[in-house]
Amino acid sequence: EVQLVESGGGLIHPGGSLRLSCAASGFTLRSYWMHWVRQAPGKGLVWVSRANSGGSDTHYEDSVKGRFTISRDNDKNMLYLQMHSLRAEDTALYYCARGDNYAWDPLDVWGQGTTVTVSS
Amino acid sequence: QSALTQPASVSGSPGQSITISCTGTSSDVGGYNYVSWYQQHPGKAPKLIIYAVSNRPSGVSNRFSGSKSGNTASLTISGLQAEDEAEYYCNSYTSSPSSVFGTGTKVTVL
Numbered sequence: 001e002v003q004l005v006e007s008g009g010g011l012i013h014p015g016g017s018l019r020l021s022c023a024a025s026g027f028t029l030r031s032y033w034m035h036w037v038r039q040a041p042g043k044g045l046v047w048v049s050r051a052n053s054g055g056s057d058t059h060y061e062d063s064v065k066g067r068f069t070i071s072r073d074n075d076k077n078m079l080y081l082q083m084h085s086l087r088a089e090d091t092a093l094y095y096c097a098r099g100d101n102y103a104w105d106p107l108d109v110w111g112q113g114t115t116v117t118v119s120s
Numbered sequence: 121q122s123a124l125t126q127p128a129s130v131s132g133s134p135g136q137s138i139t140i141s142c143t144g145t146s147s148d149v150g151g152y153n154y155v156s157w158y159q160q161h162p163g164k165a166p167k168l169i170i171y172a173v174s175n176r177p178s179g180v181s182n183r184f185s186g187s188k189s190g191n192t193a194s195l196t197i198s199g200l201q202a203e204d205e206a207e208y209y210c211n212s213y214t215s216s217p218s219s220v221f222g223t224g225t226k227v228t229v230l
Contacts, residue, residue: 045160045209
C-alpha cells in the first residue's frame with residue numbers, strides 16, 4: 001500500500017525550531033517530487049515547499065523562505081522539513097504529499113498530517 | 121503569492137450540477153495548464169480529483185469535470201450527491217516558481 005506518515009509535530013515556543021519527518025512506503029521516494037502543505041486550524045490549504053527527486057532543486061512559499069528547509073533521504077525513504085524561527089502563524093497541520101516527475105505535477109498521495117503548535 | 125480566489129460556498133440539491141470557480145492571474149492559472157482540484161472531507165486529508173485542468177485520476181467519478189478560460193479555472197460537479205459535501209480547493213503551478221492553492225469552497229448538498 002502506498003502510504004505517507006508524518007511525525008515530529010508538537011508544541012513549540014515562538015522562535016524555536018522543529019524538524020518534521022515523512023516516512024514513505026509502498027513506493028520508491030527517489031522517483032518523485034515531494035511537497036509539504038499546511039493547514040491552519042479552520043483554514044485552507046497552503047503550499048509550503050517542494051523538492052525534486054534528488055533534493056537539489058527546492059522551492060518555498062514566500063513566508064517560510066529562509067526559515068524552513070526541505071530535504072530528503074532517498075535511501076531511507078524519508079522526507080523532512082526543518083523549521084526555524086517559528087511564529088504563531090506557523091501553527092498548522094502539516095501534510096507531506098507526493099508529486100511526480102515534474103514540479104508542476106499534482107499531489108496524488110497525502111499523509112494524515114502532523115500538528116505543529118507555536119505558542120508561549 | 122496570493123491565494124487563488126474561490127467562492128466561499130456553493131450549494132445545490134441532489135442531482136443538480138454546480139460549478140466552482142478559481143481565479144488567478146497570468147502568472148499562475150492563466151499561464152499554465154497545471155491546475156488541479158482537491159476534495160477534502162472534515163478531518164481527512166485532501167484527495168486529488170482533477171489534474172492538468174481537466175483530467176481525472178483513475179477511480180474518480182466522471183461526475184467531476186474541470187475546465188479553464190483565461191485566468192479562471194472551474195470545477196463542475198454533475199448529479200450532485202450527498203457524499204460530495206466537502207471542501208474543494210484548486211491549485212496551480214506558478215511562475216515564481218512555486219505553487220498556490222485557492223481559498224477553498226464549501227459545497228453543501230441541500
